[in-house]
Amino acid sequence: MATAHPTDRLPGELSDVPGWFPPLDQVLFTWLLDRQEAGGFRGDLLELGVYLGKSAILLGRHRQDGEHFTVCDLFGGEAPDGANRAETAKSYSSLTRQAFERNYLSFHPELPRVIEAPTSVISGEVAPKTCRFVHIDASHLYEHVHDDIGAAHEILLPDGIVVLDDFRSEHTPGVSVATWEAVLNRGLRPICLSTQKLYGTWGDPEAVQEELLEMLRGRSDVGLSVQHAAGHRLVRARSKGMREPEFPRSRHYVATAPEPVATSVSAPVPKRRRSPVRRVAVDLLPPVVTRAVRKGLRGRG
Incomplete structure (x- = not known):
């Protein structure tokens, strides 16, 4: 009998969806998107690289009426070059479009626009200056990340936000090089840094940074520091035992009855006289x- 793969199980909660989306980043995504919406900032959403849908599910919750949400991933399809094929085979062998769609539809009534292709096609699929939020979490190879950042710059609205995943992981030096190159030479301005992600904009980050600092300083589960480098203010945040924030449960959620608690003590057996x-x-x-x-x-x- 075949053993069920973990991705075959329908998720009941966001935490049930496999993927690398720490609680701190869930908080930062939600706060930044809520801030945009509260300020009347409208625009589309885009994610490059979705894995099994964990961050896409959160992003989809923030799509407002009249906005579009697009995701782009190879989903195990043919990669554009040998290095990318090797990376896909090593890190994303379990990824299928079916698994992503099953997870996403567990939380939403309809799918986003799904582009099953290399992220290099995105500039021809999403119009310039239409997105308010772009999450880049696709290839870890320098050339691909460099091009994804360039595409994001074209697609984002002024003051839109781009999030770059794995910018300082030890196994992804190509992402680090492409990210800091964009900061130093391509006009990207950091808003904040989490353990895994850099949040940035090609607009002015000062106002959002000030509000973000105020929010983070009010939390006891966040470690915070501010540094300056190469003319940039770098707000660094790290989790201090942070738990995943509340998120609407999927339609597959089934409450588990709590274990019964003993309320009486058994009477002692009387000694035989x-x-x-x-x-x-x-x-x-x-x-x-x-x-x-x-x-x-x-x-x-």
Whole structure:
């Protein structure tokens, strides 16, 4: 009998969806998107690289009426070059479009626009200056990340936000090089840094940084520091035991009954009282006679 793959199980909660989307980044995504919406900032949403849909599910919750949400991924399809094929085979062998769509539809009534192709096609699929939020989490190869950042710059509205995943992981140096190159040479301005992601804009980050700092300073589950480098203010945030924020459960959620709690203590078993004859025998007679009396009494009882 075939063993069920973890991705075959329908998620009941966002935490059930496999993927790398820490609680801190869930909080930052939600806060930044809520801020845009509260300020009347409208625009489309885009995610490059979706894996099994964990961050896409959160993004989809923030699509407002009249906005579009587009995702782009190879989904195990043919990669554009040998290095990308090797990366896909190593890190994303379990990824299928079917698994992504099943997870996404567990939380939403309809899918986003799904482009099953290399992210290099995105500039021809999404119009320039139409998106308010772009999440880049596709290839870890420098050339691809460099081009994804360039595409995001074209697609984002002024003051739109781009999020770059794995910008400082030890196994993704290509992402690091492409990210800091964009900061130093391509006009990208950091808003904040989490353990995994850099949040940035090609607009002015000062106002959003000030509001973000105020929010983060009010939380006891966030470690915070501010540094300056190459003319940029770098707001660094890290989790201090942060739990995943609340998120609407999927339609597959089934509440589990709590374990019953014992409310009474079993009554002690009463000790067997010895008969008067037995007590006298034990107390007064020699041991040999006592054993004989006990044996006789057991035989009668």
